[in-house]
Amino acid sequence: MVSARPLRRRRGLALVAAAAVALTAALVLPSRADQAEAAIGGITWQDEFNAPAGTPVDQSRWRFDTGGSGWGNNERQYYTTSTSNAVHDGLGNLVITARRENPANYQCHYGRCEYTSARLLTAATFTQAYGRFEARIKIPRGQGIWPAFWMLGNDMGDVGWPDAGEIDIMENIGREPNTVYGTIHGPRYSGGGGITGSRTIGQPLADAFHTYRVDWEPNSIVWYLDGVEYHRVDPSRLGGNRWVFDHPFFMILNVAVGGNWPGYPDASTQFPQRMLVDYVRVWGYTSGDGGTTRIRGLHSGRCIDIPGANPIEGAKLQIWDCNTTAAQAWTFASDGTVRAMGKCMDPAWAGTANGTEVNLVSCNGNPAQRFTLNGAGDLVNLNANRCVDVRDWNPNNGGRLQLWDCTGGANQKWSRA
Known part of the structure; x- marks a missing residue:
């Protein structure tokens, strides 16, 4: 067109x-x-x-x-x-x-x-x-x-x-x-x-x-x-x-x-x-820069979490009961990255396809690590133009995160908490 x-x-x-x-x-x-x-x-x-x-x-x-x-x-x-x-x-x-x-x-x-x-x-x-x-x-x-x-x-x-x-x-x-x-x-x-x-x-x-x-x-x-x-x-x-x-x-x-x-x-x-x-x-x-926040899912009521509060390279991010630990203390930085425990939210291997895992990786300046939480509650990876999604609509502790086409579904809706 x-x-x-x-x-x-x-x-x-x-x-x-x-x-x-x-x-x-x-x-x-x-x-x-x-x-x-x-x-x-x-x-x-x-x-x-x-x-x-x-x-x-x-x-x-x-x-x-x-x-x-x-x-x-x-x-x-x-x-x-x-x-x-x-x-x-x-x-x-x-x-x-x-x-x-x-x-x-x-x-x-x-x-x-x-x-x-x-x-x-x-x-x-x-x-x-x-x-x-x-x-x-x-x-x-x-x-x-x-x-x-x-x-x-x-x-x-x-x-x-x-x-x-x-x-x-x-x-x-x-x-x-x-x-x-x-x-x-x-x-x-x-x-x-x-x-x-x-x-x-x-x-x-x-x-x-x-x-x-x-x-x-x-x-x-x-x-x-x-x-x-x-x-x-x-x-x-x-x-x-x-x-x-x-x-x-x-x-x-x-x-x-x-x-x-x-x-x-x-x-x-x-x-x-x-x-x-x-x-x-x-x-x-409201940018949210300069402070930390939990990121709560609408579907589950649970928060994005680093498993075991262990920031190993490539840790597979999950949802878990919201708490006040460092594993859920995310910062939306001015460079577009989303950070916790000294590392960045990252699509595995800079992937852009549906199903790409969302992991924790050392911050490296790659545009693949840029995310925004928009006014509609979509946590969007800007490089892939896809949303952070809870795989299989799993509402339970341990539900894994992936990138997927933004559908407006509740398993893709997030808010600062």
Whole structure:
């Protein structure tokens, strides 16, 4: 699917000067119950869009990109600041509306603009590295309609696109009404070469509200639709190219009309088209560096353990009744390793296949020893892109660990304890 997609993204090149402003708006909601998940902290930013009907966008949270330059994709809309294109509906939603203009009083790259829309961004109000970024959205529909919830690196003004990095949390194109795409773009993997994944459901996404989310941690980004993972990336996916997702990013909401990837409206496309956004929320990231923790399994309630508290080379890791011994005192180090008793968690012989044993080995700097415990509770080996799994779903003391495809099963779910 990736190779068939045309070169389609130079959107970051047209950002307005507002991106240079440094103002942070950080509001707090009570933590949700699922925030006990590893690595995800409390809410750091939010917009619930609860203003009265007709209220403009809150500019302490969002600013506008404006213009009809084509945005690097030969898009057909002119982005405005008008409440006819972005406004609160009084029902708890932000509404971004794409309208057909006949003719518009705006100049686009191809002549008089046929359409107007809005593009909102937090470059001037909020940026963050790592955490959970989520929105609940009812997308628009129709051939040539291109809604998106996405992020760009805050160093756009210095290094440009794609070196600043782009994380597309949600994109849909009207001709594929049931499919959401999640993608990263960076140096030498941009446009049609972006690292992308998708999920297709049984009905058009525009029929209802859905939640679109990424959990972003050092060396790991995971995409979810309605809480179900469908895509993940880490540096091993880049073919040796540079990972640029290690600095603050800002968020963007927009509805484009036309462009190289979605194509252009036709006789079947109805206007106006509206994207309703119920909320946008951001949670922080908690690294866990600098301390020790037990790693408890959801299925068994037991903890990852070094047998006999004996850190011999190649010790086969197991689950055991949780205790306070050094055999269960794990440290998530800043280099991505998971350490106990002076050694590192390690897939046997740097293996990447299903069934590879998870052992204890001297820390050696091999990328095979990098793991992350993500916000969904998956303990992922980044080199293999597989999860630490309790073999045969064994809930008993002595159950052995292996790498396996991440399935979401309880025998692959872990938390700091």
